[in-house]
Amino acid sequence: xxxxxxxxxxxxxxxxxxxxxxxxxxxxxxxxxxxxxxxxxxxxxxxxxxxxxxxxxxxxxxxxxxxxxxxxxxxxxxxxxxxxxxxxxxxxxxxxxxxxxxxxxxxxxxxxxxxxxxxxxxxxxxxxxxxxxxxxxxxxxxxxxxxxxxxxxxxxxxxxxxxxxxxxxxxxxxxxxxxxxxxxxxxxxxxxxxxxxxxxxxxxxxxxxxxxxxxxxxxxxxxxxxxxxxxxxxxxxxxxxxxxxxxxxxxxxxxxxxxxxxxxxxxxxxxxxxxxxxxxxxxxxxxxxxxxxxxxxxxxxxxxxxxxxxxxxxxxxxxxxxxxxxxxxxxxxxxxxxxxxxxxxxxxxxxxxxxxxxxxxxxxxxxxxxxxxxxxxxxxxxxxxxxxxxxxxxxxxxxxxxxxxxxxxxxxxxxxxxxxxxxxxxxxxxxxxxxxxxxxxxxxxxxxxxxxxxxxxxxxxx
Amino acid sequence: xxxxxxxxxxxxxxxxxxxxxxxxxxxxxxxxxxxxxxxxxxxxxxxxxxxxxxxxxxxxxxxxxxxxxxxxxxxxxxxxxxxxxxxxxxxxxxxxxxxxxxxxxxxxxxxxxxxxxxxxxxxxxxxxxxxxxxxxxxxxxxxxxxxxxxxxxxxxxxxxxxxxxxxxxxxxxxxxxxxxxxxxxxxxxxxxxxxxxxxxxxxxxxxxx
Numbered sequence: 001x002x003x004x005x006x007x008x009x010x011x012x013x014x015x016x017x018x019x020x021x022x023x024x025x026x027x028x029x030x031x032x033x034x035x036x037x038x039x040x041x042x043x044x045x046x047x048x049x050x051x052x053x054x055x056x057x058x059x060x061x062x063x064x065x066x067x068x069x070x071x072x073x074x075x076x077x078x079x080x081x082x083x084x085x086x087x088x089x090x091x092x093x094x095x096x097x098x099x100x101x102x103x104x105x106x107x108x109x110x111x112x113x114x115x116x117x118x119x120x121x122x123x124x125x126x127x128x129x130x131x132x133x134x135x136x137x138x139x140x141x142x143x144x145x146x147x148x149x150x151x152x153x154x155x156x157x158x159x160x161x162x163x164x165x166x167x168x169x170x171x172x173x174x175x176x177x178x179x180x181x182x183x184x185x186x187x188x189x190x191x192x193x194x195x196x197x198x199x200x201x202x203x204x205x206x207x208x209x210x211x212x213x214x215x216x217x218x219x220x221x222x223x224x225x226x227x228x229x230x231x232x233x234x235x236x237x238x239x240x241x242x243x244x245x246x247x248x249x250x251x252x253x254x255x256x257x258x259x260x261x262x263x264x265x266x267x268x269x270x271x272x273x274x275x276x277x278x279x280x281x282x283x284x285x286x287x288x289x290x291x292x293x294x295x296x297x298x299x300x301x302x303x304x305x306x307x308x309x310x311x312x313x314x315x316x317x318x319x320x321x322x323x324x325x326x327x328x329x330x331x332x333x334x335x336x337x338x339x340x341x342x343x344x345x346x347x348x349x350x351x352x353x354x355x356x357x358x359x360x361x362x363x364x365x366x367x368x369x370x371x372x373x374x375x376x377x378x379x380x381x382x383x384x385x386x387x388x389x390x391x392x393x394x395x396x397x398x399x400x401x402x403x404x405x406x407x408x409x410x411x412x413x414x415x416x417x418x419x420x421x422x423x424x425x426x427x428x429x430x431x432x433x434x435x436x437x438x439x440x441x442x443x444x445x446x447x448x449x450x451x452x453x454x455x456x457x458x459x460x461x462x
Numbered sequence: 463x464x465x466x467x468x469x470x471x472x473x474x475x476x477x478x479x480x481x482x483x484x485x486x487x488x489x490x491x492x493x494x495x496x497x498x499x500x501x502x503x504x505x506x507x508x509x510x511x512x513x514x515x516x517x518x519x520x521x522x523x524x525x526x527x528x529x530x531x532x533x534x535x536x537x538x539x540x541x542x543x544x545x546x547x548x549x550x551x552x553x554x555x556x557x558x559x560x561x562x563x564x565x566x567x568x569x570x571x572x573x574x575x576x577x578x579x580x581x582x583x584x585x586x587x588x589x590x591x592x593x594x595x596x597x598x599x600x601x602x603x604x605x606x607x608x609x610x611x612x613x614x615x616x617x618x619x620x621x622x623x624x625x626x627x628x629x630x631x632x633x634x635x636x637x638x639x640x641x642x643x644x645x646x647x648x649x650x651x652x653x654x655x656x657x658x659x660x661x662x663x664x665x666x667x668x669x670x671x
Contacts, residue, residue, distance in 0.1 A: 004650060004652075004653060005650065006649060006650045006653070007645075007646075007648065007649060007650070008644060008645050008648050010645060012645065013645070014641035014642065014644050014645070015641060018641075018642055018645075083641075083644055084493070084566075085484075085489040085490035085492075085493045085566075086490060086560075086561075086564040086565060086566065086568070086576060087560035087561075087564070088484065088485050088489065089560070090644065090648050091650045091652070091653075146560075147560040147562065171556075196565070196566060197497050197566050198566070198567065199565035199566055199567040235565055236562075236563050236564055236565035237563065262497065262566070263496065263497050263499065460493050460566060461492075461493055461496050461641045462496045462497070462499075
């Protein structure tokens with residue numbers, strides 16, 4: 001299935017510094033799903049060229065032959081890490097998108113080369129293959145690694161722990177097997193990424209499929225049963241090295257954004273909710289000698305609200321939690337973007353000093369109570385959730401759905417899906433001007449940009 | 463005189479060819495230099511890479527010399543041709559294979575081990591087989607020790623040439639050119655490499671008949 005080029009794929013960049021100078025994207029890929037599980041989920045192509053008459057509109061849609069997959073995150077078959085010296089394969093082409101169904105555990109593989117606007121389904125990895133070869137289920141995050149495609153999975157086929165990582169061969173798309181040789185105390189899984197320059201992988205924790213698929217379970221949440229730890233791993237040796245507990249009250253430790261520069265050993269992780277005061281927080285992890293440590297660097301407080309404006313789940317708290325569900329870091333490791341899905345706020349921080357972030361921008365869109373409008377829309381629901389950044393760092397792409405069963409608990413009226421692009425000023429600051437705003441019939445989730453973006457690639461050179 | 467020299471010249475040229483291939487080591491040296499932000503890290507990576515390469519080459523060279531010592535020349539060439547063509551076809555069909563368990567933080571032995579595996583997997587030593595068959599066979603009238611000496615001399619000349627080219631390229635890329643050159647100039651040597659392996663197998667076979 002894989003093809004070989006005579007020169008390196010020109011979307012590969014040795015360093016984040018060089019990648020930031022890549023040509024500006026003109027197409028974006030976005031997954032959508034049907035919350036009613038009646039119609040097939042889709043992989044959409046959006047025109048994101050501001051000079052085009054169709055700016056922000058759908059120009060293609062690939063469908064799958066099943067319903068109820070729940071498309072969520074997705075990723076490329078190969079990326080800039082192909083240039084890493086210890087497992088180089090620079091002549092493999094970035095042309096396949098791997099799209100997991102978070103509920104069905106299938107992984108669909110689309111070829112974008114024949115027509116970038118109309119991806120073509122070329123292969124499907126069935127749940128059975130993942131279960132038999134790796135013992136995992138509910139594939140979530142995909143990262144193209146130096147020596148294969150790494151995928152995190154929320155749990156075991158029976159819906160319980162452990163969740164973990166499995167590897168897919170980047171030539172044949174065969175599931176190679178479970179990644180962990182020694183998982184230590186790790187049981188819960190969610191996101192993962194790495195510091196390639198330090199041979200270190202990091203994983204985070206959400207909950208097992210049985211803890212999340214029917215919606216957030218308030219009893220488990222108040223008992224602090226959702227994930228609250230980070231795990232540090234030896235990447236080449238595939239062994240657990242260190243567990244970092246953020247504290248039981250820090251519930252749901254989700255998106256991991258390590259510094260893109262491989263010579264730096266720090267990164268940022270978002271925590272959805274604190275049981276103490278419903279705040280969300282951002283923590284910086286960093287290497288101190290031979291062990292990793294964490295420090296809370298940003299706290300976003302809950303906003304008081306009239307219980308009449310709140311969904312049943314939140315009425316008793318008389319407040320809207322910010323619910324930081326996604327974050328993203330610019331390729332120069334300077335700007336951190338934070339989505340507060342509950343309050344409907346999108347924030348920008350200058351993290352030049354990763355221990356002293358400075359808030360530099362904020363815009364409001366949607367929100368449980370606020371329902372803030374875009375200049376091109378009426379009041380919105382849902383809130384900024386998945387955030388993707390262009391490689392030059394000038395544009396952020398946002399969508400507003402979280403996860404079907406959780407959407408209903410926080411936005412019981414039903415999410416009306418939208419996607420938008422936001423202008424990020426090079427000197428700091430955000431604005432809704434000159435972006436697009438589009439609505440969609442199905443729920444929108446992750447966006448990836450043609451050729452790569454701030455969460456698709458990793459690098460081995462500074 | 464020229465007949466006696468050409469195998470040695472070919473060994474050195476092939477060394478230079480291995481030295482210039484980013485996948486064989488110089489890129490690893492540059493990456494380590496960038497990670498540590500020091501030229502010393504670039505230079506100190508070269509020796510273990512060369513040692514691993516040498517070990518891989520010596521293995522093949524000794525095998526060839528020993529086979530020559532005990533097997534009639536016709537069968538040696540036939541065997542070499544078969545191995546070369548088979549390996550070349552295998553590489554064509556399965557271009558990418560990564561030695562597992564390595565990362566950016568390899569030490570001296572790790573780097574040498576990586577280089578040994580990379581060189582062996584690429585068939586770097588095998589490529590030398592047709593050339594080695596052009597070297598005079600001492601075995602008929604001398605000891606195994608002399609075979610080994612010639613083998614090590616052949617491998618060392620090859621690796622010296624590789625080390626020189628690798629050293630120059632890695633320092634120039636680290637100090638001046640930058641890794642951006644990878645995007646422009648990293649031609650797919652693997653593809654050509656497989657074809658060369660097959661071609662040299664065919665030539666070896668031809669000269670055997």
